[in-house]
Amino acid sequence: MATGEYILKVTDLTHRVDLGHDTLTILHDVNLTVMAGQSVAIVGRSGSGKTTLLGLLAGLDTPSDGQIELDGQVISQLGEDQRAALRAQRVGFVFQSFQLLPALTALENVMLPLELAGQKEAASQATELLQRVGLGDRLTHTPRQLSGGEQQRVAIARAFAARPKILFADEPTGNLDNNTGQTVSDLLMALNREQGTTLIMVTHDEHLAARCERQFSIEAGVLTEPASQPVDNPPPRTAQQEAL
């Protein structure tokens, strides 16, 4: 495991939801450490607990047990507003279903996090980013007038707008066809490199996962890291399969 500054450290994270008659454990004893600037993929089947984990890591919810340390702060000890402030300054999001506000134009959607952070030059920065994702001529269009791929590109522009230290992506290509998905993931990886962002991405797309430095798999709420491998070496499982 690489040494140096970690930006995210998860210790013994367990999450349960109360279903009234009994409780459902969604995450079991998750442990995870991510270094600044790394890109991490978490692969798992639908229903395995990926979104739940991502939400907890980003401080959208508080875990039942365990501790999450994000950029030096233990988020399970922060209040609702403090976590929000943390997100505003250091966290970006990309969602499977884009989550653009339908009433706003592409430009206004991208400006949103900038305005929340109180930036003066919101409009020009947002315009620049939209140009970067290839939508410079669609600034005034509303989400309804954009295709899925275009909407996700707007969402990526929004995610990077406030220059977050860490970016969470929940199946960013899950709602897109292969080609479009390819374009979107290219953009995501490229911007990630340019800004030196830490990327934590949940996906069931093995190809996309393979482009990250580290891969984890999650099954029924249990996270496992198949022996950490450099990207250029074939993962051992594949080798075994070939051998068979």
Next chain:
Amino acid sequence: MNQASGRLSSVRRDWRERDVRVLIAALVVAVATVATIALFASHLQRTLVSSASAFLAADRQLESENGQPIPQAWRDKATERGLEVARMVEFSTMVYGNDNFQLVAVKAVSEGYPLRGEIEYQASADSPREMRSAGPGHGDVWLNPRLLRLLDVTIGDSIEVGNLELTVSGLLIREPDGGFSMSALAPKIMMNAADVAATGVLQVGSRVEYVNLFAGEEAALDDFYAEVKPDFSPSHEWKSVDDGEALSGSLQRARRFLLLGGSLAVLLASVAVAVAARQYAVGQRDTVALLKTLGVRGQRIGRLYLSRLMIWGVAGTLAGVVIALPAFWGLASLTARLLERPVDYSIDWFALTPALVTALVSMMAFAYPPLQRLRSVPAMRVLRSEPGESGTGIVRDGLIALIAIFGLIWLYAGELGLVLSLLGGLAALLAVLALLGWAMVLLLRRVVGGGNAWRLALVGLYRHRKASLSQIAVFSMTLMLAATLLLIRSSLLDDWQAQLPDDAPNHFLINIAPDAVDDVEQFLAKNDLAKEAIYPMVRGRLTELNNEPVKQAVSKDREVRALNRELNLTWMNSLPADNTIVSGEWFEPGQTEGVSIESQLADRMGVKVGDVLGFTIGSQKIEQPVTSIRTVQWDSMRPNFYLAFPEGGGLTGLPATWITSFYLGEDQKLLLNDFTREFPTVSVLEVDHIIDRIREIVVQVTQAIEAILIMILAAAVVVMAAVVSATLQDRQREGALLRTLGGRQSLLVRSTMLEFALLGFFAGLLGVVAAEVAVWALQYRMFQGEFQWHFRIVATLPLISAAVLSVFGYWQLQPVLKVSPMLLLRRLE
């Protein structure tokens, strides 16, 4: 069967949709408000008329002034029509008791009197007052309490009326039709009409008034009148409640206010239904596009939505009526407690018509057009929404709505002036709104957001500019309507207050001889009684118009009661404060020519400045040109005159007596005894009970107005809540996202509340200004009050509406704030 159950399940499915619930709720509120107001207005009308009927002691009176009894045959006809009938005879005579003579006004009443109202009676001077529903029996007489002293008799003594000896069996405190007739000259006694012949007092040529009283169904009364009217002589006079001058003004205004309230309810309801339907239609576009891709044709889609609309319409209307009935009973019992008498809770089903028409029209004119346009939603929309499609049809919908509103109010209020005033106010409002929208887009575009709640709120306003503008439009319209009612109400109440202040004159002194004028004035001054101006009074008839007998000069179809009887003529130098000249000039100092006529009489006779009026006074005739036309405050309880001459003018040298009025408190009543002893020939007319009665009616109407105002305000709040909740989903989604992106709760709360407060402030400002415009027009046309800016309301309403709306905004955000953003994110996916 199968189809029916399919329908039902689809209704149940519809109900799960918020917009459908809002639409149905809007309709329910509409029907409930309009129905309640209409039911209550009809009820109030009935109670007011019946309480006003007491002034006549009947629903109608037929009076004969020519000394001839009214034929028995007429009364028989009335009885045949199912009317109740009673008789009375009124005359003046001297009575004798215990060595004293006294001139009295005799009121002899038959069985059945009073048909409406009750007689206030006292068994003796120290017994409590009680209400009686019948007059004295055979051989009995009731006296005005002052007569006990004037005649020096007590209860149980006898007095002689002409040849007949009657037993004093009680005191007459007041009779319902005690009236306001200035010709009442002396203290009153009441006896049985059957005893009149035996007195022998009535000779041919005696001055006597025969009156018949009728009560019953309006239709029967009208039929009876139509039947006997051809046989009337000029001295026959048919009187109804509306003719009671002292009251008609108040009643008229109350009625108008109710109409106005009803019209506003209609307007509010239409706005609510239109907003909800539009919202629903917008939400349905995707569904329609999907149906089209599945192969459903446009026509079938149109039919589908029409049939749904009809189901909702019927359900909403029924629910509205079901709510209206208890609401009406509640209002009715409210006024019942006030009146301390049993209330007629019966329902005038006909009064429900406006509510049903409102439901039908608002469904067809406000809800259907946007739904009908769904037929033309392109199937392509399933894949991609077409830019710019949202604005279509607004103009057409608006036009249909405008015509429908116009028609509805007209139907409801039947007053073009009211319709035009309200629509004028609305038009002014929309014009200003368009301007404001333009300015808002221009100004707010420059604001850059930030972590500051103010800036975030402003940016929010700009971002939601479409929704913001339409919300301002609806809020300001709603507020305008509510404010209009509020303003009219307060000026109405002020008017009434001003008209009948606590020290309004409640006693008249009539028949003051010219040489007693000074002594009377001294008496009043000595006892600290503030008197109004003192006027001379000459009795005479208006007989000619431009040298032609008035009966011919005034066209037949116009019935002018004032021409059938003796009028009180006066002379005065200065115009009474509450009169206003509407045409011509008031008398110059030293002017002796001319006469000033009251404006309504002038209208009815078709008299203009310059026309020559001829009068017959006793055996004398005089002629004078009309030099001015003036309005008179009939309900002011001061001496009022149809016709006034200048001092030294046409009436010079004619026999006159003088009249004045003053305020006398309940505790000073004994002064009247001293006065009567000192001035035995002067008649004192006590009208304090009339004033009490008017006050009672005003209080009753005021309560009703307040109740209706509260209902309208409640309806307004429902409309605003409907409009706010229409954007609920969008805002919750936005709130959740903002929180995910790192917006603090407190910032979100503050900026949203601020945004709504700004909306509310602008809407309130616009609404109240538009309301002032409408009130100005209404006041001018319908309520005859003087228009004044209502600074307090203008200043406070925008603030109140800002506060209310920011609470709405807070309430909207609650679901976003309560749960973790995680859950919201899941729900959004």
